[in-house]
Amino acid sequence: MSKSFGRDTAMAKRNTETSRGTYEGHRERQRRRILEAAERLFDERGMERATMAEITAASGVRASTVYQYFSNxxxxxxxxxxxxxxxxxxxxxxxxxxxxxxxxxxxxxxxxxxxxxxxxxxxxxxxxxxxxxxxxxxxxxxxxxxxxxxxxxxxxxxxxxxxxxxxxxxxxxxxxxxxxxxxxxxxxxxxxxxxxxxxxxxxxxxxxxxxxxxxxxxxxxxxxxxxxxxxxxxxx
Amino acid sequence: MSKSFGRDTAMAKRNTETSRGTYEGHRERQRRRILEAAERLFDERGMERATMAEITAASGVRASTVYQYFSNxxxxxxxxxxxxxxxxxxxxxxxxxxxxxxxxxxxxxxxxxxxxxxxxxxxxxxxxxxxxxxxxxxxxxxxxxxxxxxxxxxxxxxxxxxxxxxxxxxxxxxxxxxxxxxxxxxxxxxxxxxxxxxxxxxxxxxxxxxxxxxxxxxxxxxxxxxxxxxxxxxxx
DNA sequence: CCGAATTCGAAGTCCGATTACGAATTACAA
DNA sequence: TTGTAATTCGTAATCGGACTTCGAATTCGG
CATH class of the missing domain: 1.10.357.10 (Tetracycline Repressor, domain 2)
Incomplete structure (x- = not known):
C-alpha cells in the first residue's frame, strides 16, 4: 500500500521537467537481485517452502527493503x-x-x-x-x-x-x-x-x-x- | 507424538483378553467426520488455503480433539x-x-x-x-x-x-x-x-x-x- | 454407578509474512 | 563539496495459522 510513497510524491515533483529516472538503474538492479534469489530458492525448495526470510537472506537485501519492491x-x-x-x-x-x-x-x-x-x-x-x-x-x-x-x-x-x-x-x-x-x-x-x-x-x-x-x-x-x-x- | 497415549497404555492392557475395539466404532465415525469436512474444504478452497480452524469448525470437532486423530x-x-x-x-x-x-x-x-x-x-x-x-x-x-x-x-x-x-x-x-x-x-x-x-x-x-x-x-x-x-x- | 476413553476450552508456543519507523547510508544536483 | 531526497537498515511489533498442553467436563460400556 504505502510502498513507493517517497517516489510517488517528492520525486514525481522533480520529474516534472528535470532528472527522469534518476535512481532507476539502482532500483532495477536491486529488483533483479531479489528476483534471482527468489527464483533459485523456489526451484530448490518449492515456492511454498521457500520462506521470505530465506529469500531476503539470499538476496542480501533486508526484509523491510524487499517489501519496498514487492508488496508481498x-x-x-x-x-x-x-x-x-x-x-x-x-x-x-x-x-x-x-x-x-x-x-x-x-x-x-x-x-x-x-x-x-x-x-x-x-x-x-x-x-x-x-x-x-x-x-x-x-x-x-x-x-x-x-x-x-x-x-x-x-x-x-x-x-x-x-x-x-x-x-x-x-x-x-x-x-x-x-x-x-x-x-x-x-x-x-x-x-x-x-x-x-x-x-x-x-x-x-x-x-x-x-x-x-x-x-x-x-x-x-x-x-x-x-x-x-x-x-x-x-x-x- | 503423544497422540494416542491413552489407547496405547490403559487400553492396551485391557485388550489383553477383554473388550477388543470398544470405542472403535465411535473413533472411526469421528475420523470420517473430520476427513469429510477436510475433503470438502480442500475442494472448495484448495488444500493450502483451507485452514485447520475451518476444518475443525466444519467437522464440529474441536482442534485439540482433531489432533488426537491426525498429528498434523x-x-x-x-x-x-x-x-x-x-x-x-x-x-x-x-x-x-x-x-x-x-x-x-x-x-x-x-x-x-x-x-x-x-x-x-x-x-x-x-x-x-x-x-x-x-x-x-x-x-x-x-x-x-x-x-x-x-x-x-x-x-x-x-x-x-x-x-x-x-x-x-x-x-x-x-x-x-x-x-x-x-x-x-x-x-x-x-x-x-x-x-x-x-x-x-x-x-x-x-x-x-x-x-x-x-x-x-x-x-x-x-x-x-x-x-x-x-x-x-x-x-x- | 464406576472408571476408562474422549472431548472440551482456554491459554499458550512457534513460526512465517508483513508492517512501522527512526537512524544510518547513499546518490546526485547545485 | 555539500545538502537533501531516496534508499536501506535494524529492530521491534503485529497478525494469522499450525500445533500443544492440560485440567475439567462429558460420554461410553459394563
Whole structure:
C-alpha cells in the first residue's frame, strides 16, 4: 500500500521537467537481485517452502527493503512466473520456426519441450506448481498481460499450424483446428509438467529419463495427428 | 507424538483378553467426520488455503480433539489423497474391464478419466495440487502403500494391455510396452489434471467443456496407438 | 454407578509474512 | 563539496495459522 510513497510524491515533483529516472538503474538492479534469489530458492525448495526470510537472506537485501519492491510474496511469484512463461514461449517459438511443414513444427515444439524437461526441470516443476495452485485465481489483467507476451511468442500460431497441416496434407483431415490445438497443447504441457513434478521418482523406478517418456508421448500424439495413407476414407 | 497415549497404555492392557475395539466404532465415525469436512474444504478452497480452524469448525470437532486423530494437517492431506487415488484407480479398473480389445480397454479408461474430469473436477484438481506440491517428497512407505492399492485397481495392468494390444494387432507393432505405457499414462493423467486445474478458465475462453478437450486429446493418442492398415497385421 | 476413553476450552508456543519507523547510508544536483 | 531526497537498515511489533498442553467436563460400556 504505502510502498513507493517517497517516489510517488517528492520525486514525481522533480520529474516534472528535470532528472527522469534518476535512481532507476539502482532500483532495477536491486529488483533483479531479489528476483534471482527468489527464483533459485523456489526451484530448490518449492515456492511454498521457500520462506521470505530465506529469500531476503539470499538476496542480501533486508526484509523491510524487499517489501519496498514487492508488496508481498505472491507478487514475487507472479513476477517470476511471467518471466519464466514468456521465456519458455519464446523458446518454443524459436524451435517451431526452424521447421518446414506444420507437422514438423509441432514436432519441433514438442522436442523443445522435451529439452526443457531435461535441462530446466526445476523451472518446469515451478510452472507446474504454479498452475496447480494459482491458475484458477489469476487476476484477469495478469492473465491478459501474460498471454499477450506469450501469444507473440508461439502458442497462438498453433491453431494456424493445425489448419495449415490439414491443408498441406501432413495432418489428418478430420481435425477441428481449434479443438485439436487446445487438446494437444494441453496434453503436451500436462505431460511435461507432470513428468517434471514426478521427476526423479519416475526415473528411479523405470530407468528412463523422464524426457524420454515425454518424447514417446509426443511421438504417439504426432502419430495420431499425422494423415493416414488413405486419409479421407477413415473416420473414427 | 503423544497422540494416542491413552489407547496405547490403559487400553492396551485391557485388550489383553477383554473388550477388543470398544470405542472403535465411535473413533472411526469421528475420523470420517473430520476427513469429510477436510475433503470438502480442500475442494472448495484448495488444500493450502483451507485452514485447520475451518476444518475443525466444519467437522464440529474441536482442534485439540482433531489432533488426537491426525498429528498434523499433512496427515489429513495424505489420508484423503490415498483414498481419492485408490477410488479413482478402482473406477478406471472397472471401466477397463468392460471392454474387449486392448485398444478398447485403453479407450474405456480414457473415457472414465474424461468423466471424472466432468463430474469430479474438484477432486481431480485436488490430485493435481497434490502431485505438484507433494509428489517429490512422498515418503517411500506411503508411496508403496498407495501403489499396492492402486496396482490392484488398474494402472499396473496397463503395460500388459499394451503388450496384448500389440499381440492382437489392435496396436501398432513398434511400441515398447513399458515405455509406451508410462508415456501414455502420463500424458493422459497430465492432460486431465491440467485441464482440471485450469478448468473454468479454459471453458470461458474457448467455449468447450474441458472434458471435451480431454476427449479430443485421448482420441489423438488412441489414433497414435492404433495399428496402421499396413502394419503387417490386421487392423481393427 | 464406576472408571476408562474422549472431548472440551482456554491459554499458550512457534513460526512465517508483513508492517512501522527512526537512524544510518547513499546518490546526485547545485 | 555539500545538502537533501531516496534508499536501506535494524529492530521491534503485529497478525494469522499450525500445533500443544492440560485440567475439567462429558460420554461410553459394563
Amino acid at each position: 510474496k505472491d507478487e514475487i511469484v507472479w513476477t517470476i512466473v511471467e518471466g519464466v512463461f514468456a521465456e519458455a514461449a519464446a523458446r518454443m517459438k524459436a524451435a517451431a520456426e526452424g521447421a518446414e511443414t506444420a507437422l514438423g513444427k509441432i514436432a519441433a515444439l514438442a522436442e523443445a519441450m522435451a529439452e526443457d524437461l531435461a535441462q530446466r526441470r526445476a523451472t518446469v516443476r515451478f510452472m507446474a506448481q504454479f498452475d496447480a495452485m494459482y491458475a484458477r485465481e489469476w487476476p484477469a489483467e495478469r492473465l491478459i498481460a501474460l498471454e499477450a507476451r506469450i501469444s507473440k511468442g508461439g502458442f497462438a500460431q498453433f491453431r494456424k499450424l493445425i489448419r495449415d497441416g490439414v491443408a498441406d496434407g501432413s495432418l489428418r483431415s478430420d481435425l477441428d483446428a481449434n479443438l485439436t490445438m487446445h487438446a494437444v497443447m494441453n496434453a503436451l504441457i500436462g505431460a511435461q509438467r507432470r513428468l517434471a513434478s514426478l521427476g526423479d521418482r519416475v526415473e528411479k523406478e523405470y530407468g528412463k529419463p523422464v524426457d524420454d517418456l515425454f518424447r514417446e508421448a509426443s511421438r504417439v500424439i504426432l502419430l495420431g495427428l499425422r494423415a493416414d495413407k488413405n486419409d479421407g476414407k477413415r473416420a473414427k | 494437517k499433512d496427515e489429513i492431506v495424505w489420508t484423503i489423497v490415498e483414498g481419492v487415488f485408490a477410488e479413482a484407480a478402482a473406477r478406471m479398473k472397472a471401466a477397463a474391464e468392460g471392454a474387449e480389445t486392448a485398444l478398447g480397454k485403453i479407450a474405456a479408461l480414457a473415457e472414465a478419466m474424461a468423466e471424472d474430469l466432468a463430474q469430479r473436477r474438484a477432486t481431480v484438481r485436488f490430485m493435481a495440487q497434490f502431485d505438484a506440491m507433494y509428489a517429490r517428497e512422498w515418503p517411500a512407505e506411503r508411496l508403496i502403500a498407495l501403489e499396492a492399492r492402486i496396482s490392484k485397481g488398474g494402472f499396473a495392468q496397463f503395460r500388459k494391455l499394451i503388450r496384448d494390444g500389440v499381440a492382437d494387432g489392435s496396436l501398432r507393432s513398434d511400441l515398447d510396452a513399458n515405455l509406451t505405457m508410462h508415456a501414455v499414462m502420463n500424458a493422459l493423467i497430465g492432460a486431465q489434471r491440467r485441464l482440471a486445474s485450469l478448468g473454468d478458465r479454459v471453458e470461458k475462453e474457448y467455449g468447450k467443456p474441458v472434458d471435451d478437450l480431454f476427449r479430443e486429446a485421448s482420441r489423438v493418442i488412441l489414433l497414435g496407438l492404433r495399428a496402421d492398415k499396413n502394419d503387417g497385421k490386421r487392423a481393427k
